[in-house]
Amino acid sequence: MPRITAYRKAHFNAAHRLFRPDWSGEKNQEVFGKCNNPNFHGHNYEIVVAVTGEINPETGYVIDLGILKQLIRSEIEDAFDHKNLNVEVEEFKTLNPTAENICVLSYQKLRKHLPDSLDLEVTLYETPRNYVRYSGK
Amino acid sequence: MPRITAYRKAHFNAAHRLFRPDWSGEKNQEVFGKCNNPNFHGHNYEIVVAVTGEINPETGYVIDLGILKQLIRSEIEDAFDHKNLNVEVEEFKTLNPTAENICVLSYQKLRKHLPDSLDLEVTLYETPRNYVRYSGK
Amino acid sequence: MPRITAYRKAHFNAAHRLFRPDWSGEKNQEVFGKCNNPNFHGHNYEIVVAVTGEINPETGYVIDLGILKQLIRSEIEDAFDHKNLNVEVEEFKTLNPTAENICVLSYQKLRKHLPDSLDLEVTLYETPRNYVRYSGK
Amino acid sequence: MPRITAYRKAHFNAAHRLFRPDWSGEKNQEVFGKCNNPNFHGHNYEIVVAVTGEINPETGYVIDLGILKQLIRSEIEDAFDHKNLNVEVEEFKTLNPTAENICVLSYQKLRKHLPDSLDLEVTLYETPRNYVRYSGK
Amino acid sequence: MPRITAYRKAHFNAAHRLFRPDWSGEKNQEVFGKCNNPNFHGHNYEIVVAVTGEINPETGYVIDLGILKQLIRSEIEDAFDHKNLNVEVEEFKTLNPTAENICVLSYQKLRKHLPDSLDLEVTLYETPRNYVRYSGK
Amino acid sequence: MPRITAYRKAHFNAAHRLFRPDWSGEKNQEVFGKCNNPNFHGHNYEIVVAVTGEINPETGYVIDLGILKQLIRSEIEDAFDHKNLNVEVEEFKTLNPTAENICVLSYQKLRKHLPDSLDLEVTLYETPRNYVRYSGK
Numbered sequence: 001m002p003r004i005t006a007y008r009k010a011h012f013n014a015a016h017r018l019f020r021p022d023w024s025g026e027k028n029q030e031v032f033g034k035c036n037n038p039n040f041h042g043h044n045y046e047i048v049v050a051v052t053g054e055i056n057p058e059t060g061y062v063i064d065l066g067i068l069k070q071l072i073r074s075e076i077e078d079a080f081d082h083k084n085l086n087v088e089v090e091e092f093k094t095l096n097p098t099a100e101n102i103c104v105l106s107y108q109k110l111r112k113h114l115p116d117s118l119d120l121e122v123t124l125y126e127t128p129r130n131y132v133r134y135s136g137k
Numbered sequence: 138m139p140r141i142t143a144y145r146k147a148h149f150n151a152a153h154r155l156f157r158p159d160w161s162g163e164k165n166q167e168v169f170g171k172c173n174n175p176n177f178h179g180h181n182y183e184i185v186v187a188v189t190g191e192i193n194p195e196t197g198y199v200i201d202l203g204i205l206k207q208l209i210r211s212e213i214e215d216a217f218d219h220k221n222l223n224v225e226v227e228e229f230k231t232l233n234p235t236a237e238n239i240c241v242l243s244y245q246k247l248r249k250h251l252p253d254s255l256d257l258e259v260t261l262y263e264t265p266r267n268y269v270r271y272s273g274k
Numbered sequence: 275m276p277r278i279t280a281y282r283k284a285h286f287n288a289a290h291r292l293f294r295p296d297w298s299g300e301k302n303q304e305v306f307g308k309c310n311n312p313n314f315h316g317h318n319y320e321i322v323v324a325v326t327g328e329i330n331p332e333t334g335y336v337i338d339l340g341i342l343k344q345l346i347r348s349e350i351e352d353a354f355d356h357k358n359l360n361v362e363v364e365e366f367k368t369l370n371p372t373a374e375n376i377c378v379l380s381y382q383k384l385r386k387h388l389p390d391s392l393d394l395e396v397t398l399y400e401t402p403r404n405y406v407r408y409s410g411k
Numbered sequence: 412m413p414r415i416t417a418y419r420k421a422h423f424n425a426a427h428r429l430f431r432p433d434w435s436g437e438k439n440q441e442v443f444g445k446c447n448n449p450n451f452h453g454h455n456y457e458i459v460v461a462v463t464g465e466i467n468p469e470t471g472y473v474i475d476l477g478i479l480k481q482l483i484r485s486e487i488e489d490a491f492d493h494k495n496l497n498v499e500v501e502e503f504k505t506l507n508p509t510a511e512n513i514c515v516l517s518y519q520k521l522r523k524h525l526p527d528s529l530d531l532e533v534t535l536y537e538t539p540r541n542y543v544r545y546s547g548k
Numbered sequence: 549m550p551r552i553t554a555y556r557k558a559h560f561n562a563a564h565r566l567f568r569p570d571w572s573g574e575k576n577q578e579v580f581g582k583c584n585n586p587n588f589h590g591h592n593y594e595i596v597v598a599v600t601g602e603i604n605p606e607t608g609y610v611i612d613l614g615i616l617k618q619l620i621r622s623e624i625e626d627a628f629d630h631k632n633l634n635v636e637v638e639e640f641k642t643l644n645p646t647a648e649n650i651c652v653l654s655y656q657k658l659r660k661h662l663p664d665s666l667d668l669e670v671t672l673y674e675t676p677r678n679y680v681r682y683s684g685k
Numbered sequence: 686m687p688r689i690t691a692y693r694k695a696h697f698n699a700a701h702r703l704f705r706p707d708w709s710g711e712k713n714q715e716v717f718g719k720c721n722n723p724n725f726h727g728h729n730y731e732i733v734v735a736v737t738g739e740i741n742p743e744t745g746y747v748i749d750l751g752i753l754k755q756l757i758r759s760e761i762e763d764a765f766d767h768k769n770l771n772v773e774v775e776e777f778k779t780l781n782p783t784a785e786n787i788c789v790l791s792y793q794k795l796r797k798h799l800p801d802s803l804d805l806e807v808t809l810y811e812t813p814r815n816y817v818r819y820s821g822k
């Protein structure tokens with residue numbers, strides 16, 4: 001039976017720093033450049049969550065986007081919005097908060113709330129010109 | 138031989154209401170909330186039509202986008218633009234006009250005009266934050 | 275003392291019809307064309323509210339945008355979102371809901387909640403290509 | 412003689428915190444809410460610089476936008492991009508980095524490099540929904 | 549009586565070259581740089597036409613945007629779209645087609661079709677980051 | 686092991702003409718219409734380069750987007766920006782510069798600089814409404 005994908009876009013504003021505590025300052029600077037500023041910088045992140053499945057013939061929905069909106073709020077916005085990712089998000093205390101890692105973590109946080117019949121893909125915009133996409137494949 | 142996808146974006150403005158005539162008012166309200174307003178609300182829908190195939194070595198085109206533009210006009214815009222989807226579109230008299238169902242219907246209306254050698258995918262934006270994608274797979 | 279302008283953008287989705295009950299169907303059709311569809315059509319309206327005044331030296335704000343956001347919600351979104359403007363908004367029962375008239379009404383609804391020391395300007399997008407701006411001047 | 416305005420858009424990513432050191436933590440929290448997070452948050456700021464003057468009949472330019480681009484780079488981007496505004500920008504050590512104050516400071520930094528015959532206006536986007544504009548008037 | 553502004557956005561794609569025939573190649577290169585390429589380059593120009601006047605109490609319009617759309621088509625799109633501005637637009641055979649000069653010419657071409665009771669302002673985007681605005685003042 | 690995609694967006698402004706030298710003027714006009722203007726027209730092209738691979742556990746990157754940015758600059762922007770594609774790009778002297786062909790050529794120019802472990806996809810926007818995507822499949 002054919003499947004359709006429903007997308008919901010949200011955003012959060014956060015500070016971060018690219019950096020590995022097990023590397024020297026020189027190596028962090030060489031690899032991460034200005035993104036390694038120890039005083040942090042920040043972004044208006046945009047996140048697009050895509051859920052794929054069969055259309056429910058009762059409702060005409062793949063998923064109620066109002067429910068998806070709430071799930072993004074509780075799992076992503078409440079955790080990341082107006083936060084310092086390195087300092088205040090448990091997972092990023094030991095994981096470099098690159099766009100890739102933020103995207104994978106967002107995928108993992110959402111995945112566990114969705115039934116197996118639904119596929120998930122997460123796109124994370126760090127800026128309008130730099131973004132990443134992950135679907136667990 | 139490698140394939141390429143050509144995209145054409147169009148739009149239409151329409152009124153709609155999410156609602157099942159076989160459900161009670163309470164159930165419609167519970168499932169569809171404010172989208173169930175019996176007086177209708179509306180959207181500036183954006184549609185992106187993607188056609189995939191081999192490049193024609195004569196023209197350098199997958200498909201003449203001028204022809205695709207006309208096809209979108211006759212099949213989608215003429216049918217949906219400045220219309221009340223529930224009241225004036227035959228198919229939605231018995232089908233709930235969710236973004237999913239509008240997208241699938243748009244796919245079906247376009248699919249029959251395209252040769253089998255071309256794949257089709259339709260993305261329908263109900264708002265910049267809510268959208269769906271269908272490719273018949 | 276120099277003045278600065280703070281802007282807050284919001285949106286609402288609504289159905290409407292351009293039409294004058296005191297005109298014949300022919301005249302309504304001639305003047306308003308497809309916008310006169312008696313079954314209604316709709317839009318994703320975007321509204322940008324601009325407030326101009328001196329920066330409060332205490333806070334560094336012209337106006338707390340969180341307060342402006344709430345004011346837009348209570349005066350504009352609660353009144354217009356997911357509504358049929360002609361049928362459900364008192365003022366448009368006797369006033370044609372053109373972008374111009376929606377913009378002026380939005381201005382009037384917001385103006386009375388703002389002190390005289392602040393100037394107000396409202397921009398209303400009916401579509402990304404058609405929009406209007408009003409500042410009471 | 413008629414005047415024309417030329418606009419140049421640029422951007423920078425920065426961390427900041429809204430906060431007054433002379434206020435208690437409670438008062439900072441009450442007035443600035445989540446923007447007062449002591450660990451900082453951040454934004455992709457967009458800045459639009461508008462310069463108004465007569466068209467130079469020799470070149471057909473108001474101002475060479477390549478020169479304006481360099482001026483924005485040296486005065487704004489070099490000072491703010493990938494920085495913590497509170498910690499690393501001298502002016503914001505004693506001035507709350509609200510959008511309003513960042514906009515006025517940007518205006519002042521650019522104004523002194525432009526001849527009196529040119530008017531200047533600066534628009535600063537903190538997010539696509541929150542922005543401010545200043546022209547020294 | 550208060551006035552309101554109605555905006556209509558359109559676009560055209562054109563080739564151009566910045567260049568003065570009375571200057572040496574060296575001087576053209578020095579002043580206009582890569583924009584002086586003798587083989588031309590091009591842009592997707594966006595134009596926003598703003599018309600200000602009193603709301604017609606009969607229609608609720610400042611100006612019928614359908615009429616404005618047609619005027620932009622006949623005066624601007626038909627003249628500039630898919631054209632080489634330097635070679636095919638009479639006025640630019642002796643006038644450097646900078647964004648400023650395209651904007652002023654567009655203003656002049658539209659101005660003569662509008663009654664004196666309406667103010668006109670034209671914004672011309674050469675790129676999303678470089679644009680100009682002219683209102684005859 | 687799961688793979689992630691990193692995207693980098695860039696742009697270039699160029700003139701072009703759709704045309705086959707081995708066809709008559711009549712046939713070129715019939716097939717390519719106004720895009721066949723012998724004096725050229727032009728576009729602000731946007732290009733999105735997508736690179737898919739495993740996240741490097743050392744850096745948290747699929748690919749350093751700064752390196753990808755430089756690669757796009759040297760292979761795409763330096764070759765196409767502010768150029769006449771038909772006249773100044775070697776490959777388009779014998780290949781019609783349709784969006785499809787520009788996209789495939791961009792893919793080929795980038796592909797040879799990337800290791801086999803990374804997948805590549807290129808999206809080329811000729812206008813915001815017309816675009817193409819190619820991934821070598």
